[in-house]
Every structure is written in structure tokens, then in C-alpha cells.
Amino acid sequence: MPELSQIQKDFRSAMAHLPAAVNVVTTDGPHGRVGITVSAVCSVTDSPPTVLVCVNQGSATHDIFRNNGEICINVLSGEHEELARHFSGATKVPMEERFGWDIWEKDAGSVPVLRDALVKIVGRISDRSIQGSHSVIFVQVDRIEVQEERDSLVYFKRQFHRLSVTPELVAV
Template sequence: MNLDPVDAATFRAAFRRHPAGVVVVTADAGDGPAGLTATSLASVSLEPPMVSFALASGASTAPTLLSASTFVVNLLADEHAAVAQRFATTGVDRFAPPTRWTRLPTGEPLLLDAASWLRCETAQRVPVGDHTLLVGRVLEARVDGDAAPLVYHDRRYHGLGDHTALEP
């Protein structure tokens, strides 16, 4: 067994084999809306309801997401791969058309194409390596229908449908 330190390329290659749900996290700390695509969303607690996601320290949206007191997790359906790609692209105005968005009454930017969403209050910011783990307490949630989720696997977006369900 090889116990040498794992290099970044090998670590990335291993996680390419790990499918993950796709969300867009949005916030506004007073300097305009910001958002990014994330695949690291995790449910952390049911009582109280809490989630977390990892934010790269060098992300262009890091200053806004780190200073905002609230954020919205926009869960995407399989038909929204273009939305995910737009929010994963650097150097573009992610909120310009064709992005469809509005503001919640509390001020946070919300993607109109989100299958479901969670409005969260930032509870903790935990530095971890070259990322910060943001932990949020869920204040509001909306779940729309039975949309099939958008999944990221091996550098591509995929949809999951009934045809992919496996019986135990």
C-alpha cells in the first residue's frame, strides 16, 4: 500500500468519480449580487436545520459570501445545466440575462429557475486548507414538485431519472 502524500491532481481525479448534487449559492453583502456553483453542499443538522458548503479562498465571490450574513442555496434541476455552467464561469456577469433572478423580500438574490431553495443565516465560517467551510442555519425553504436533480460527475453535468433508480 502506498502511503505517500496525495498530490492535488490525484485527489481531483479521485473526486471526479464521486457524483455530487449541483447548487448555486447566492448572496449580497451590499455591493451587488454574487453567486457561484457548488457541489459540496451537505446537510449538517436537522435540529436546527443546517447546511454547509466549501468556498475556495480564491473564488471571485469569496469576499461577498464571507461577509454576507445570509445566503440562498438554489438547488438545480437537471434542465438547468446552463445555469450551473454560467455560475461556474469566471469573468462574466452571472446575473445578466439570460439568468432569471429576483430578490427575496429579505434582500437575497434568488434564481427563478431553482427547483428548490434554502435561505440561510451564516452560523460559522471555518477555515479548512485552501477553502472556508460556510455553515448556515436554514431560515426558510421552498420545495417545488418532483424535479430531477442536476448532478456533476467526471467534469460533466448529468440528470438522474427514474430509469437510473436501483433496487436494493
């Protein structure tokens, strides 16, 4: 791997200070079943509901997502740090084993959905744009399920953190 330039190092350092929700993005279909941990997920518009997901073109999962066409963005809750590590590849658990745990169900389509995800967003890839090393994948949303009363998992300063909702203080 080539050495990073100073601006690349500065950029990575700056992005480490940008808190981001942690997601496991999944797909299943004729090209395979895969999932990856992703923090680069963003809403685009609600007309029609569309989100974007950034995936490294060098990832072994990139073409599988693109070719299957349907994905699920599983927004992770606070207790899913270990799962995030597995799907990031940090633990070296094989892909099929990651889906072997009794935490997955199949959506009405074909994508694996994390049973107790904070939010489940299922949709079809509607467009893709290449920007440097990554594909910016646009996903038109078909279905959403939200579990309101849960903590969220965020990534900040190169570490996972649990973001808890605290009850509002009531003045007496």
C-alpha cells in the same frame, strides 16, 4: 499555479467519481451581488437546520458571501446546465448579466432566488472554518422551498448529468 503533487492528482481523480448535486449559491447586500456554481454542499444537522457550503478563499466572491452574511442555495434541476456553466465562470458572462435574466426573484430578505430551482434554501452564515484553500461556511436555514416533481442536475466524472426520477415498476 504550482504543479499538483501526485496525491493531489489522485484526490481530484477520486472526487470526480463522487456524484454531487449542482447548486448556484447567491447573495446580495451592501458588499455586492454574486453567485457561484458549487457542488460542495452538505446537510449538517436538523437541530437547528444547518447546511455547509465550501468556497475557495481565493474566489472573488468569497469575501462578499462572508460579509453579506445571507445566502441562497439554489439546487439546480436538470434543465439548468447552461446556468451552472455561466455561474462557474466557464462562459465568461459578466456577473451582473447573469442576474439580468428574468429567472430571478428576491427573497423576503435580500438574496436572489432562482424562480424554478429544484430546492431553494435561504439562510444566514452562522460560522466558518478554514480548511486548506477553502472556507467551510455553515448556514443556519431560515426558509426552504421544494419542487418535488423535477429532475436533478448532478456533476460526475467532470461532466454534468441529468438525474431523472423513474416511476416504480409495478409487478402484475
